[in-house]
């Protein structure tokens with residue numbers, strides 16, 4: 001691990017600011033505002049998702065929930081369709097809960113102090129710093145995935161940046177960099193500049209060092225090790241799981257079941273799901289339905305962060321015998337599917353089966 005060096009951090013912040021002003025992004029829909037609600041929303045959406053994908057979601061979300069009060073007043077069911085497809089649904093649940101806490105405990109005014117922000121659900125240290133920097137210009141550095149990659153290369157960290165000790169050292173460097181910036185350091189430009197640099201020139205696959213404003217001081221460039229850094233996460237085999245889902249269709253409607261609020265696809269509507277074929281067959285018998293082998297469709301694989309899920313759908317039509325759905329179930333008209341928050345693979349499956357109805361988000 002590199003030693004902390006004051007020389008290597010001096011001038012860093014000004015260089016990034018100067019570069020960002022000329023080459024950085026200036027027209028993203030969440031730029032040019034100091035409204036912490038809008039900044040917070042963009043930061044949460046961007047946590048695991050690329051800018052190009054987030055833009056449409058962000059705009060739609062704000063049209064429906066223009067302020068924290070509107071979001072807090074909505075039900076989770078009303079919020080989820082505006083998140084469906086972005087993945088990592090715990091973010092949406094935390095977002096909703098966070099809005100309610102801001103209304104209950106902060107009189108509807110978003111805090112802008114990083115310590116206060118970090119007490120709210122779904123807001124970690126780097127997100128809190130970004131909200132504070134963008135909404136107030138506070139001298140508080142971020143350390144998101146992009147910044148870690150830039151730091152790992154610039155300071156030549158050979159270990160995986162997710163390791164606790166490496167992360168601690170990076171936070172110390174991040175603090176050092178902004179502490180050494182000029183008294184009037186433009187924290188908005190610096191914060192955005194680090195995000196932009198990591199997303200563009202210092203990208204994972206093809207760092208464009210010749211165009212990089214940090215090239216002169218970059219250790220990885222000097223060593224020719226840009227492509228080896230950051231070191232990948234030590235690999236563990238991804239566990240594989242399987243499930244069977246039941247497409248019960250009747251009179252232009254399908255039976256949907258809501259997932260428990262925690263766990264994968266928490267709070268979303270999906271198809272009735274079973275761990276084994278035997279459990280699925282048992283449910284069919286319970287409904288008085290015959291589920292022959294020819295009702296089985298081709299399996300599909302969905303990869304989550306921690307495991308791989310093989311989903312086998314079974315399709316039964318004329319399922320009118322299910323007259324009384326359970327409390328967590330509903331018959332959803334095919335025409336209504338576009339407004340239901342469905343997990344991405346289930347959405348794709350139903351789009352394939354019912355193409356004329358579509359299942360696009362809103």
Ligand code: SF4
Nearest residue numbers: 153202209212215218
């Ligand atoms: S010089 Fe290359 S490796 Fe170093 S920070 Fe810039 S783009 Fe990244």
